[in-house]
Amino acid sequence: MLDQLIARAVQLGSLPRLARVRHEPEAAQAAVLRYLLGRARSTAWGRRYGYEPGLSASEFAARVPVSTYEQLYPELEKVLRGQPDVLWPGPAPRWQARSSGTTNARSKYLPLTPEALHHNHYRAGRDMLALATHLYPAQRLLQGKTLSLGGSLNPSPFDGGALTGDVSALVMHSLPGWAQTLRTPPLPLALLEEWEEKIERIARHVLRQDVRVLAGVPTWMLVLLRRVLALTGADDLRQVWPRLGLFLHGAVAFGPYQPLFEELMPGGQLRFLEIYNASEGYFALQDEPGSPDLLLLLDHGIYYEFLPAAQFDQPDPRPVPLEAVTIGPSYALVISSNAGLWRYLVGDTVRFTSLRPYRVRITGRTKHFLNAFGEEVVVENAEAAIAAAALATGCAVCDFTAAPVYFAAATGTSRGGHEWAVELAGPLPPPAAAAFAQHLDQELRRLNSDYDAKRHRDLALALPRVHFVPPGTFETWLRGRGRLGGQRKVPRLANSRQVLEEVLALSQQGIDLQR
Incomplete structure (x- = not known):
């Protein structure tokens, strides 16, 4: 009672x-x-x-x-x-x-x-x-x-x-x-x-x-x-x-x-x-x-105002009050x-x-997005696409991060792309692993018209590269930075490759990531 x-x-x-x-x-x-x-x-x-x-x-x-x-x-x-x-x-x-x-x-x-x-x-x-x-x-x-x-x-x-x-x-x-x-x-x-x-x-x-x-x-x-x-x-x-x-x-x-x-x-x-x-x-x-x-x-x-996405990096940002927002666009949260x-x-x-x-x-976050090529992929897009790819291939994703890959610097071509590190709860058969990137790409194209335009005929963006890292990789990355536990988490997206490269380097060291 x-x-x-x-x-x-x-x-x-x-x-x-x-x-x-x-x-x-x-x-x-x-x-x-x-x-x-x-x-x-x-x-x-x-x-x-x-x-x-x-x-x-x-x-x-x-x-x-x-x-x-x-x-x-x-x-x-x-x-x-x-x-x-x-x-x-x-x-x-x-x-x-x-x-x-x-x-x-x-x-x-x-x-x-x-x-x-x-x-x-x-x-x-x-x-x-x-x-x-x-x-x-x-x-x-x-x-x-x-x-x-x-x-x-x-x-x-x-x-x-x-x-x-x-x-x-x-x-x-x-x-x-x-x-x-x-x-x-x-x-x-x-x-x-x-x-x-x-x-x-x-x-x-x-x-x-x-x-x-x-x-x-x-x-x-x-x-x-x-x-x-x-x-x-x-x-x-x-x-x-x-x-x-x-x-x-x-x-x-x-x-x-x-x-x-x-x-x-x-x-x-x-x-x-x-x-x-x-x-x-x-x-x-x-x-x-x-x-x-x-x-x-x-x-x-808390009193709220909302900064339109187009003003995120402007020197004189002008948020709008609650009654001026509209359905659909992304806004940065401004609070008093x-x-x-x-x-x-x-x-x-x-x-x-x-x-x-x-x-x-x-x-997402105002500093966590992929926009190296005008594709404007936000965290919401990435998480929805990862979930769709996991559902289509019958796997469960524990964590992930992504960053741009600049093909021009390495190969002399004009195409860019995205590179992903994905940690799964268990092994994925090779055919499903190969299909994961396709499903990820398809869902991103469905969700984001800017990404879809850049992917048209592979002219500006290539198919995403997906690396499946061993279980425990992201936990090891967090532990190495004193970030284990609480509300601490791995950045999902970044236009810098630092986090991605650190995670991929860990996955390739052959260390016992499961402790």
């Missing part, structure tokens, strides 16, 4: 508010902007840009510049070093979110204010809990445990009194007591820093628990679940956790991973819901099962938030699939 009481309480607090977000989105965003400007009036940033009551959205956009992390960093560093009232009122927060560093080579550090923790991350977490229990009441999800994987925490390199880590670890560490009782493993295990030790100890701890929900990044959750099966000798997860019913996933596109999870939990018992959570904020969640679209969370302390980020270019790109309500799909 206690689980049902918690579910009802969470649903009463979340579902009516989510309904208002769906039906009155512009009003929700106007209220958020008023709140942000009112709270930050007295900060150094607010005084610099003339924050005042009644400042309109257009006046705000005219006064405040769009900033990348690098451009905002001088002010962020003051906050990270403990200076108060810089970007957000009050003392500098004692929590600092460290990004996975997929946009830049080095990690980014961002302050996590109490308001951002409570009004953004916690609120969105309660919303997801409300939706899950509402959508799947028969699963009695709260009667068991949520198995969640996160990162670790360390003293801040800027301020020894602050803690830093990926946002999942910070949120997990700060959860209220009632929420801690719903999750596993306990914090001392969940926040272990050494990833391989963490996986082993968590796997052993959760063997005999009543796990009903999984929450984490698909790549690392697979590693843990396979270890659980190895320790128990079970054929699939139904024999370990018979009431397991839901996987809350994020950070990477789920299409290539879903067959792997269905193989581990056959019978259609395991449901899937996606969340869109980043170091900068919790932005969206999947509120309709079976649809890949994510509901944009518009009353969670109660973490003290002002017109901040997150680095993610989305496209709208619905305007009533506002729903999006993640299309």
Whole structure:
């Protein structure tokens, strides 16, 4: 009964508010902007840009510049070093979110204010809990445990009194007591820093628990679940956790991973819901099962603007407000938030699939795409094409990355191409391996007219080269860069060949990638 009481309480607090977000989105965003400007009036940033009551959205956009992390960093560093009232009122927060560093080579550090923790991350977490229990009441999800994987925490390199880590670890560490009782493993295990030790100890701890929900990044959750099966000798997860019913996933596109999870939990018992959570904020969640679209969370302390793709590299970018977006094009996400980020270019790109309500799909990163020859292939295209090729050839893809190959430099021809490193869950027969590139190419041509035009009669782009790398290659690449675990992942696409060549070099060394 206690689980049902918690579910009802969470649903009463979340579902009516989510309904208002769906039906009155512009009003929700106007209220958020008023709140942000009112709270930050007295900060150094607010005084610099003339924050005042009644400042309109257009006046705000005219006064405040769009900033990348690098451009905002001088002010962020003051906050990270403990200076108060810089970007957000009050003392500098004692929590600092460290990004996975997929946009830049080095990690980014961002302050996590109490308001951002409570009004953004916690609120969105309660919303997801409300939706899950509402959508799947028969699963009695709260009667068991949520198995969640996160990162670790360390003293801040800027301020020894602050803690830093990926946002999942910070949120997990700060959860209220009632929420801690719903999750596993306990914090001392969940926040272990050494990833391989963490996986082993968590796997052993959760063997005999009543796990009903999984929450984490698909790549690392697979590693843990396979270890659980190895320790128990079970054929699939139904024999370990018979009431397991839901996987809350994020950070990477789920299409290539879903067959792997269905193989581990056959019978259609395991449901899937996606969340869109980043170091900068919790932005969206999947509120309709079976649809890949994510509901944009518009009353969670974040004011949104959207930069059209044509302006990604412009010196004077001009994002549009929510009411000016259209269905179809990719936009870069620009946020102003109660973490003290002002017109901040997150680095993610989305496209709208619905305007009533506002729903999006993640299309990639502003710096992660293939456009060496005018083909403009974004991460969304790549992930969909990989999933289609895997389905057509009967394989399961664990990870991949791609980069341009410049034929002209090597052969004197005028054609370019793309080179892919793909890691599979198991061996692929030679005929299927040979067909994989064909299916990949066909789906890219179907999805992307620019790519299709460049591939016409092989005049500008040749058929993709696909290398199947041994199991463990990508994990070894991440380990070598200190990026194992948490929300850390391999860049999918890049116009630089550095990541691809490093991965291919590892695959050719003949080392024991399985440890």
